[in-house]
Amino acid sequence: MQQEKQLTNKKRKWELPHTYALLSFMIVLAALSTYFLTAGSFDRVEKNGRTILVEGSYQAVESSPITPFEILQAIPLGMEDSAQIIFYIFLIGGTFGVITKTGAIDAAVYALVNRLKNNGVLLIPIIMIAFSIPGATIGLSEEVIIFVPIGIAVAKALGYDSITGMSMLNLGAVCGFVGGMLNPFTVGVAQSIAEVPLFSGISFRLIIYVIFLITAIALVMSYAIKVKKDPSYSYLADLPKQDSIASSNTEQIVFTRKHAFVLLTVVAGFTLNVVGIFQWGWYLTEMTGTFLAIGLVAGIIGGLRINGTFDAFTNGMKDVVYGALIVGFARAILVVMEQGQVLDTIVYQLSEMISKIPGTFAVVGMFFVQLFINFFIPSGSGQAATTMPIMTPLSDLLDIQRQVAVLAFQYGDGVMSTINPTNGVLMACLALAGIPYTRWIKYIWKLVVLWIIIAIVGLLAAVWFGIS
Template structure:
């Protein structure tokens, strides 16, 4: 992908938009696009883009490393295994009910606080629960990742996507809540249906799993769950984890915490869990470094994904792509132009997987375009929101998705084979929702 991005700098015309600082963020000036001298990326610059991508993504890379270390400690105490097997013993006859419950639970913070990168830390638990119930790693990741994505694409109160886009579009903050809620429910029900049907098929016939031929995906469902007792030590570990999670949620809402503060809290959780879990100091740090090793691939892939954007920014083709695809929209007649806006956002998300980054890049263009086409600005925000959210389930430049897949041991090609039907269904729901928003005059 990095090489393809570099090659595009040799064949695409080069241009830039004027950008201004409005006091809170940098936005593009509509109508300011102009061509500039070409700046093709050399082979050596391609190599340099990778460390630059690492630098740009340093916060989330170290976030993944340190959270992975924390979960390495928690896992080493045996608390997760004991809790999972205890849960399995209680849900042997209705374990399938756990899937929609978890998906709904993860969709709520996705819709309200923009839960995204944070899902990565829950993947090991989701995989353990799914395997213990007789499912596979795809099921375990789906109930976490897709749950959060459902909330993210619904985005009723998401400050990082809807909040940014509505501010740029100059519509009331978090307006259109009722309409978003309806479409969010449709996205969520569709995802739950896919996950439950696939899970049931895998449990009935393990060979039906898309991972069945991979030796590392052997199920642990056949293990005697009664052999792992849940002790007081395990309870203390899990209590420390719950308190840490609660503190993070409070910090996000009350103190505007982000990745740095959350990571600090999880480091404290890891240290406390190691001590109360009986690992002592040396054992705690050994488990911590082993946990970091387990997520090394997922952490590094985030930096490589960012390198794609570094190449496009340095080659000055990013603005060109945004400009050219935006120009095509004006040729689509009537209210159906909103479909073109949505499709453009789907394409742009490949190049700008950051929700807030995509909003800051495209909304200054989409807003006046919506005015020109007599489409409500709120609908332009919805087109961006759904384009960003739907693509996040399959976009290979999405660092969070690739990190989760790496952590779960799921090859990207197998994930695409599993998820493409849901993506198609979500695209249809998004298009119908956008047309309904135009026809009913959602503002």
């Protein structure tokens, strides 16, 4: 009997709810709020191409509670409202699937490792910078998972441990996400909702990105050097060795001329997008068209032929289904609050609460709100779609630049992703590397605290210097 109870308790072990379940719960919660919150609205005006709230115009209106059937309808309506962003994510995912299938990325990584493995410590900043760049430009995230065994194999071959190997890849990409100069999934989505020029404020983001990257590199290099000098320093020293992960042969893949042409195609495509954005006023549609061209040309050059290219393209889209549709579910929360006329009430109450924080420090409150929300919505694009419709008018009411509201989201999302247990990418990397979550926290917490301080200082500087 005792054994049966123990088995039952194991079966009933609490698990974190699925992200879609959390979003669905938030949709229901938003609907219930229409029964308890006072319905209200602000007057809105068009100014310089932006829709802004008129300060002091909030007033109560007739209540419009949401019915159960309207809750169900909110999800497809959310999908419709965010269709452009959803398909943008799908098509970029397809393009990346083609590029990955050509083997160009794998070959480039192997070539770099084999060229520099005799100067092991130099590989840490090189690899972290290399992974941070696509993190800052194309939102490299889930794709990091496939490189974890390579990173760990390299780290162990150089006398380091699995934490070092994973950190080189994961933290490098996260630094890019935090910087996010051209990240379409975070900055692109957030800025489009906030109605600020796409990828504006790039110079300020670049400065903060470099600071985040330098601190991360310093942590990983310091830790790696100590582990190599004394293996007992490793946070994994008392765990069983994982030789199976370290057995990857970094000389298996040869970087060929075909791979070089694929990567040149990618670079040329990204360059065209950057020029298009800043010189010709391109937006999501034009950028998506360029990504499609990159995928088609890369597939043909990479030897996938027509059928193989589109097979890889559809597989790439499958890989981003989880993150793409989150945007629609998140938008459904906004649909419910708008139909129930409580969105403006929430904005008003938040503005009243945050406005009590002295002066420009109100942006710090916005940052910590984003940190908290990331636990429930670990998807960067999903968090942007959920929070920016609220934070945008809130920033107007608090006389904070909308660009700074985007930065508060961006830094909250990026910093939290390093420790968030609901972040699927982080947990997948830890599982593949054999690193217990508690050991990772023990290793990373100091960097997280430092990054929070850097983010706060950066946000205050953005307010003081009027970044827009």
